[in-house]
Amino acid sequence: MGMCQRSTRRAWLQKTAAVAAGAFAGGTLRASTAPTSTVAIGRSKTYDPSELVPTMRTMFDQLGGLGRLVNGKTVAIKINLTGSPTYRVGYLPLEDTHYTHPNVIAAAVHLMDAAGARRIRLLESPWSTADPVEEYILRANWDPQQILSAGKRVEFENTNWLGNAMTYSRFTVPHGGYMFPGFDLNHSYADCDVFVSIAKMKEHATAGITLSMKNCFGITPCTIYGAGAGVDEPSMIPKGGRGLVHSGYRQPSKSAPQEKDPTSPREDTYRVPRTVADLVSARPIHLAIVEGIRTMTGGEGPWIREEIKAVAPGVMLAGLNPVATDAVSMSVMGFDPMAMRGTPPFEVCDSTLALAEAAGVGTRDLKRIEVAGVPIADVRYDFATIRRLRRAKPVGPSAVRG
Amino acid sequence: MPNWNPIRWPDEWRDPARLELIASTPFNFLFIGEGEEFAPIRAAAKSRGLQTGPLPDGVRIVKGEWPGIRISQNGDDSAAAGPTGEPWVDSNGWRVTIEEASSRTHVNCWVDAPPKGNAVIGAGAVRLAIADAAAAGGRWIVALNDALAKGVADANPHSLETWKEAVAAATFFARQAEWMNWTTRATIGVVSDFAGKNGALTREVLNLIGRAASHYRAIAKVAALNFEQLRAVLYADFEAPAPAVRTAILDFVKQGGTLITTPDWGAVEGTPRGVVMRPGYRSFTYGKGRIEVAAERVHDPYTLANDAVIIVSHRYDLARMWNTGAHASYVSALPDGKRTLAQFLIYSDQAVTEATAWVAGKYRSAKLYTIETSPRPVDMISRAGGVEIHLPRVSQYVAIELERI
Numbered sequence: 001m002g003m004c005q006r007s008t009r010r011a012w013l014q015k016t017a018a019v020a021a022g023a024f025a026g027g028t029l030r031a032s033t034a035p036t037s038t039v040a041i042g043r044s045k046t047y048d049p050s051e052l053v054p055t056m057r058t059m060f061d062q063l064g065g066l067g068r069l070v071n072g073k074t075v076a077i078k079i080n081l082t083g084s085p086t087y088r089v090g091y092l093p094l095e096d097t098h099y100t101h102p103n104v105i106a107a108a109v110h111l112m113d114a115a116g117a118r119r120i121r122l123l124e125s126p127w128s129t130a131d132p133v134e135e136y137i138l139r140a141n142w143d144p145q146q147i148l149s150a151g152k153r154v155e156f157e158n159t160n161w162l163g164n165a166m167t168y169s170r171f172t173v174p175h176g177g178y179m180f181p182g183f184d185l186n187h188s189y190a191d192c193d194v195f196v197s198i199a200k201m202k203e204h205a206t207a208g209i210t211l212s213m214k215n216c217f218g219i220t221p222c223t224i225y226g227a228g229a230g231v232d233e234p235s236m237i238p239k240g241g242r243g244l245v246h247s248g249y250r251q252p253s254k255s256a257p258q259e260k261d262p263t264s265p266r267e268d269t270y271r272v273p274r275t276v277a278d279l280v281s282a283r284p285i286h287l288a289i290v291e292g293i294r295t296m297t298g299g300e301g302p303w304i305r306e307e308i309k310a311v312a313p314g315v316m317l318a319g320l321n322p323v324a325t326d327a328v329s330m331s332v333m334g335f336d337p338m339a340m341r342g343t344p345p346f347e348v349c350d351s352t353l354a355l356a357e358a359a360g361v362g363t364r365d366l367k368r369i370e371v372a373g374v375p376i377a378d379v380r381y382d383f384a385t386i387r388r389l390r391r392a393k394p395v396g397p398s399a400v401r402g
Numbered sequence: 403m404p405n406w407n408p409i410r411w412p413d414e415w416r417d418p419a420r421l422e423l424i425a426s427t428p429f430n431f432l433f434i435g436e437g438e439e440f441a442p443i444r445a446a447a448k449s450r451g452l453q454t455g456p457l458p459d460g461v462r463i464v465k466g467e468w469p470g471i472r473i474s475q476n477g478d479d480s481a482a483a484g485p486t487g488e489p490w491v492d493s494n495g496w497r498v499t500i501e502e503a504s505s506r507t508h509v510n511c512w513v514d515a516p517p518k519g520n521a522v523i524g525a526g527a528v529r530l531a532i533a534d535a536a537a538a539g540g541r542w543i544v545a546l547n548d549a550l551a552k553g554v555a556d557a558n559p560h561s562l563e564t565w566k567e568a569v570a571a572a573t574f575f576a577r578q579a580e581w582m583n584w585t586t587r588a589t590i591g592v593v594s595d596f597a598g599k600n601g602a603l604t605r606e607v608l609n610l611i612g613r614a615a616s617h618y619r620a621i622a623k624v625a626a627l628n629f630e631q632l633r634a635v636l637y638a639d640f641e642a643p644a645p646a647v648r649t650a651i652l653d654f655v656k657q658g659g660t661l662i663t664t665p666d667w668g669a670v671e672g673t674p675r676g677v678v679m680r681p682g683y684r685s686f687t688y689g690k691g692r693i694e695v696a697a698e699r700v701h702d703p704y705t706l707a708n709d710a711v712i713i714v715s716h717r718y719d720l721a722r723m724w725n726t727g728a729h730a731s732y733v734s735a736l737p738d739g740k741r742t743l744a745q746f747l748i749y750s751d752q753a754v755t756e757a758t759a760w761v762a763g764k765y766r767s768a769k770l771y772t773i774e775t776s777p778r779p780v781d782m783i784s785r786a787g788g789v790e791i792h793l794p795r796v797s798q799y800v801a802i803e804l805e806r807i
Binding site: 086087088090091131132135138139141142143302 | 615708712715716717719722723724725726756758760785786790792
């Protein structure tokens, strides 16, 4: 590395530290008073509905019951179908490694329907397409009917574009935003009474971990925030991924709120955690579900160049506060939810949890979070040790950051 | 039908002794330069029982493109992108199917698509060129560029390796010539004259339906209209169909098929359904089937192809594949339906590992074919109304022959 690059790197680090310090300084007070909520932990070794449904029912009961949350309401559920349906980890079905399992989605739908949900919408922004989500998951060898028939009024909507509305819905970030003061999203995120995030328990190459909050990075439509987004107005159809948000090489379509500070670091490990914290502030999550029955280590999908491995922690978590739910999930994964940049899994990125906590979304302090159901220690699946051992091995030049 | 395997004789090879290179290969038709300097080669070829012209009966030649992922023109070796950001793939399969559809009799379609320029050609590229035409039922006219021809003549190891692969691939498809008689399976039939303004749209639509992982049949308006086993027919020509064509298509709809068309179809038969099945389309019931008419004329082949694939639905896919990147597939069956053949083309320079293939239907056994290895039984896993097969390391072509339950 040349002196010039070294200097640039140092300058960037200084700037990042200064910006981060600023971001967290104001949030320290808010962190101590950030909302908390019970997080339920359940064990399910399989996706067999006879084991899964009772486990999830018990967890929801431990949170006060689903009826209280969804009865008579329109529920929007963001699921996680990251990456193309034609890429697997080895020979494994996508749901065994990086997609939210269809049985978990169906079980949630079934239980919400039974609890009186008026309408249930399953939302995802599938990779580079405006086609119906049903068509997308068929290519993963799923049967959408299995999910649609789990409740009375269930539908999918692709939120990667305008969809079935005349305009995008504007969401404002209450705390002003780290990266964006607001977002323009598909109407489904506004046309709901209850918003649920069902995530897969995974590490993430850019954000360290991906749980209920990071799942919401995908609520941004690529017609505005994607590679093919229109400059002035949203494009008609989405094209490519969200490199625009990752690297900040350009701004979203001008019709949407623009980045607050275009001189801030153009580094995905800085930008993505902040954008996620902004998103979950603007579009609050009422119920966070983290599915870790079968998943993967090493990253969020098969495209990750770090050594990836399919694992079966056999655990599920749910909570009414996404920061608290993600904090307990991190602890189940063997990570310290109080970790900051420089500490696993945030070796080179900022902590989405810390940012969200500082923004007043919720607490990540386990001392302030009541855990119901199975104790953390009993279900711990040590992603952290696997990560440490994996990274202790010699790696090739293409190993990804963490 | 005779088992023809054509090759374009390199101008570089002036010595009749070079004919030894194709001894014990399936190449049996030689395109040899017309100059006097090639007269000794023509004579020597004939004495070996090789054909040098005229074209055999039933053979049609179509101009094609050197198949594979198109490299962008910006000089950085990156892949050119298609409409969705996926790599752009040049393939000749759709050209073969149009040629076959346009003939009233069975034809042997040869694809003339020599390599562009004089760049080094790898074994995988030649294997793909041969398989790309053969999987669709045609034959690539094997063509070496000057560098490869010279390299083979000079016994350059890299060139000889590529030549060996070309011979191996041609031999493989010559041995499996019976597959050319199997009935091609498809979900979407594209009815067109495939000429002029219509052809500019519908030829590309065929290509893009294949890229969208669906299966098509070209149906020429001039030939017998065969809609057997199709789920939908796409009619997108810029003029209303002739009465006979219209009647045939509507009969297909009446029996439960779907017609996807544009305003150029003219007055739409049937009853409005009052529901939107696909944004931008009006839906009608007609007999047991339905008609989906684009509200406005669709000029973009990608949009039209994608609309057709989604209106039909991936629920009726015949084959799927994972972990290969850009690929195409062809599915065919014995006329009695007892055996199904799924052929997969993988548009990659390198072999792929941990790929999975899926074929719709119920089967008792499966046999794997590759150009490099002998056919062998493979295990199947029942899934999603079909069977999944976990593939070993495979290169640009793999076929699975399945026996129905």
